[in-house]
Amino acid sequence: MTTPDPMTTPAPMTTPAPPTAFAALHHRPGRPLLLPNAWDHASAAALAAAGHPAIGTTSLGVAAAAGLPDGAAATRAETVRLARRLGRDDYLLSVDAESGFSDDPAEVAALAVELAGFGAVGINLEDGRPDGTLAPVELHAAKVAAVKAAVPELFVNARTDTYWCGHDEPEPETVRRLDAYRRAGADGVFVPGLSEPAAIAELVGGLSVPLNVLWTPTGPSLAELAGLGVARVSTGGLLYRAALAAAVATAAAVASGGPVGPLPGYAEVQALSGS
Template sequence: MTPFAALHHRPGEPLLLPNAWDHASAAALAGQGFAAIGTTSLGVAAAAGLPDGVAATRRETLRLARRLGRGRFLLSVDVESGFSDDPSEVADLAVELAGLGAVGINLEDGRGDGTLAPVAVHAAKIAAVKAAAPDLFVNARTDTHWLGTADPGPETDRRLAAYQQAGADGVFVPGLADPAAIEALAGRLAVPLNILHSPAGPPLGRLADLGVARVSLGSLLYRAALAAAVQTAVAVREGGAGPMAGAVPAYGEVAGLHRDGGQG
């Protein structure tokens, strides 16, 4: 078992995975002691002025992985749906990411048009990745709840069964927030369950009690940073002083982040 996989097998202590969008955000999170950091496809896409979830950010994703993959933390990369429906192309991407230092990928079955990929297509991608890069942790995401599928329970079970059979190391069900449903699903799975943190959902400790093995922050940090930036600018424009003293890192602290979190 790889060190990253081992972080998913600590009963009662789920892996809290914060998601970065650039070198500075990853380095700052690593500085707070996070042993593993993911990327957020929304953050990567929005920072580049590109749409998320429509296979537009392959180049930007690889560029970020190149910068972060040799950092002092374990890196998992959000690759949307693999930027292709060709399993061999997705496998080639996985091999390239592993070569850059990534230890895991998040691979989703949701499509940019709001539909779900056929189960067989997504399962074939998972199998191809595991055959080409067996040590890469594949977190297979299903968007059955995220996209508002009617009665998502049975479809979620059907998809996750196929993804586990294809070799997924873990499964991710964003949008699932009901404690009873989370606990029941965790009990049916043979691999670790990943849940997306929601401010309105169960807190980390409760998710641990429910059997969740990994909790992702997704795009939350990027959106919070964006909100803070806009709020600060507006506050200063309206005559305020901006954020409270001490709430913002000093210039030198941020300038020093280039020494951590990966390579340029």
């Protein structure tokens, strides 16, 4: 399949969409958007009830809950089903769509149209592949361009996995890829695995679009990331992994006679269904 080269091919002539409420959350200097990532309706509703104006989905959580591998284009149906349910609620929804579940930009654009129709205001698209390699930069840029041409108002967060795929020199390759994705129309860029403060600050200084990083227990705090100029901080699969750990710990406490709680009550959890 031949895809356009974003470095030589002019961007599609589309009328820029007006700024959205979700986009505005990425342009608050010193106040990065903390985007918690949910894996089902109850987790999203609980996070929204706690005061988060925007909720993302986690591909890891969605895949693991369904007994499927993450990042292998195996969860398109589950992702669409969850977006259909979550998009009806009041918070702003951004969907982690892995690599778009296809290497055909037109199919990725069709998915974006479907998600936006359910109420999603953002989509996350990654260039990492299941075998640990990176998709050709031209291909991923073509996906970004196709989505923006089809749904101009959808906030496209273009992710590069240069720090996760064992690239020999992640810094220059990261810059090259992010520039291509920006030229293709990405509204923001995401570099999971980037946690060294000096590298974050240098990258922010050279970007004209908001930078999203993944929060890690060993990395900078939210306040430190704010000081570095980061615009969005995602939790990724962290909350799902924490929920698994809490479930195992609670079962162990019951077995040993240890204390359990405090926990939400049955009625409180039932209320999260929204029915």
